[in-house]
Amino acid sequence: MEDRTFYNEVITDHNLHPLHKSDMDSPDIVLEGVNPSCGDEILLMLKVNDGVISDASYSGDGCAVSQASADIMIDMIIGRELSEARRLCGLFMKMIKSEATEEEIEELEEAGALENISRMPARVKCAVLSWRTLDEAIAGKE
Amino acid sequence: MNRDIYRVREDFAILNDEVAYLDNAATTQKPASVMAAVRRYYETQNANPFRGVYSLSEQATAEYERARACAAAFIGAKDNEIIFTRNASESLNLVAYSYGMNNLKPGDEIAVSIMEHHSNFLPWRMVAQKTGAVLKCLKCEPDGTFSDTAIAEAITDKTKLLAITCVSNVFGRVNPVRKLANMVHENGGIVVCDGAQSVPHMPTSVSELGADLLAFSGHKMLAPMGIGVLWGRYELLNSMEPFMQGGEMIETVHWDRVRYAEVPHKFEAGTVNVGGAVGLMAAIEYINSLGFDFIMAQERALTEHTLKGMKSINGVNVIGAEDAQHHEGIIAFTVDGVHPHDVSSIMNEAGVCIRAGHHCAQPLMDHLGVRSSSRVSFAFYNTVSEADRFLNRLDTIRSLMGYGR
Numbered sequence: 001m002e003d004r005t006f007y008n009e010v011i012t013d014h015n016l017h018p019l020h021k022s023d024m025d026s027p028d029i030v031l032e033g034v035n036p037s038c039g040d041e042i043l044l045m046l047k048v049n050d051g052v053i054s055d056a057s058y059s060g061d062g063c064a065v066s067q068a069s070a071d072i073m074i075d076m077i078i079g080r081e082l083s084e085a086r087r088l089c090g091l092f093m094k095m096i097k098s099e100a101t102e103e104e105i106e107e108l109e110e111a112g113a114l115e116n117i118s119r120m121p122a123r124v125k126c127a128v129l130s131w132r133t134l135d136e137a138i139a140g141k142e
Numbered sequence: 143m144n145r146d147i148y149r150v151r152e153d154f155a156i157l158n159d160e161v162a163y164l165d166n167a168a169t170t171q172k173p174a175s176v177m178a179a180v181r182r183y184y185e186t187q188n189a190n191p192f193r194g195v196y197s198l199s200e201q202a203t204a205e206y207e208r209a210r211a212c213a214a215a216f217i218g219a220k221d222n223e224i225i226f227t228r229n230a231s232e233s234l235n236l237v238a239y240s241y242g243m244n245n246l247k248p249g250d251e252i253a254v255s256i257m258e259h260h261s262n263f264l265p266w267r268m269v270a271q272k273t274g275a276v277l278k279c280l281k282c283e284p285d286g287t288f289s290d291t292a293i294a295e296a297i298t299d300k301t302k303l304l305a306i307t308c309v310s311n312v313f314g315r316v317n318p319v320r321k322l323a324n325m326v327h328e329n330g331g332i333v334v335c336d337g338a339q340s341v342p343h344m345p346t347s348v349s350e351l352g353a354d355l356l357a358f359s360g361h362k363m364l365a366p367m368g369i370g371v372l373w374g375r376y377e378l379l380n381s382m383e384p385f386m387q388g389g390e391m392i393e394t395v396h397w398d399r400v401r402y403a404e405v406p407h408k409f410e411a412g413t414v415n416v417g418g419a420v421g422l423m424a425a426i427e428y429i430n431s432l433g434f435d436f437i438m439a440q441e442r443a444l445t446e447h448t449l450k451g452m453k454s455i456n457g458v459n460v461i462g463a464e465d466a467q468h469h470e471g472i473i474a475f476t477v478d479g480v481h482p483h484d485v486s487s488i489m490n491e492a493g494v495c496i497r498a499g500h501h502c503a504q505p506l507m508d509h510l511g512v513r514s515s516s517r518v519s520f521a522f523y524n525t526v527s528e529a530d531r532f533l534n535r536l537d538t539i540r541s542l543m544g545y546g547r
Contacts, residue, residue, distance in 0.1 A: 004491065005488055005491055005542050006487065006491060007484070007487075007488065007542055007543060007544075009544070012542075012543050012544030013544060015543070015544070016479075016543070016544045016545070040481075061513070062481065063481035063482075063483040063484050064480070064481060064484045064543060065483070065484065065487075120487055120490070122487075123483065123487055126483065
């Protein structure tokens, strides 16, 4: 029990060594997400060409769950069409609610590492912060 | 550490070996006698107090007044100086609306310590904004003490009111209320104290405290949620306007004139929380039966043991004093590179309940330059093995989060 934890290596790696935590010059889409339960903020920045996300990054401070979730998400959506990114947001939400099938969780690749967040209801908002923000950002453009 | 603690723990059904409840500054657990008292009241004595002329209502009234006398004796006050509220927050708001809004004028100064819980800061911020009074900040040092310079800056001859907590819910340090109160009183000001973290953990005597008003919550001292106390000097309470209007706070009401009931009923509009008051009485009786000698020895031993352990763990930074005697059961801390919410979740996985966040004291967090922190807080029913469980998990947190991998 002492060393068992929800914080698996995928989460801690993305938190300690983020791939996409940086500012971006003249992004096409910017949206700020706030987690009301802890006040953590995340700024999501996207570059979009012909409906395809050509680059993305985020900035802000927060807990490992929100930071890792954002980093994993951005890694997945770069190179995808906006509509495809939104579909992944939907899948992620489904997984968090424990409603996703095994195939759907597989499709979420590394984001599947956050599956067990549903067992920590107080932390669900941290995990979905970036996904919700992305969904809103794209919805605002459509 | 007293061995009897395991017998004491049997009074608390919720305590077990699976979960270490170490968030007692947020709320305490309730002993069986408190639950039994509330149940007995509702099963045998419940009626609307003060109104009925029948025996059952008279019994409910008597129980409520007995609880008032019990709370008064607990802090060395007179019975008619005790006002029952929902909690410390409501008590403090009562003072802000009733005293603050009616007595403070533009140019008057309100001094508020930087370490106040939001509930003893926001009401005064509101009063200052609405009355034109000036809000002055009493800043503290990193160890929770107040320098003479800081005191001189905050408390002046214009200070009409000082709002200060007896014990901060972050530092856990006892504040020099009497010394500050003497300064404020010299210029005719009054002192409002938040006793939410002190009254449950140490003997309180309002005459020794030196304050004019004292607020505390029942739920932080073994009583049910929803019952709190405001104590005030009688003359002061008597001069104050009612806070809320309604039933049972009047003597006579006509279309064109109203005469209010006497203190304390003037401040207890509507049907009161007799069940809660009875629960608070049982809680006080329980505390008295254990005695503060036992309670304080227990909590100090736990604090000392835990603080010593925390200091030996790399990457853990304690907020406040170096020595355990200035922590009164409360130790707030940060872990290098690990967000407090992650600390709390990792603790939870090991069955340890601790607080994470700003502890409703964001101005203090800003002042200390910390975004948020974690907090472990003890009650007398906690054990050394629970403290060790916390320490063992704390020792693994940084490696669980990937540091040094």
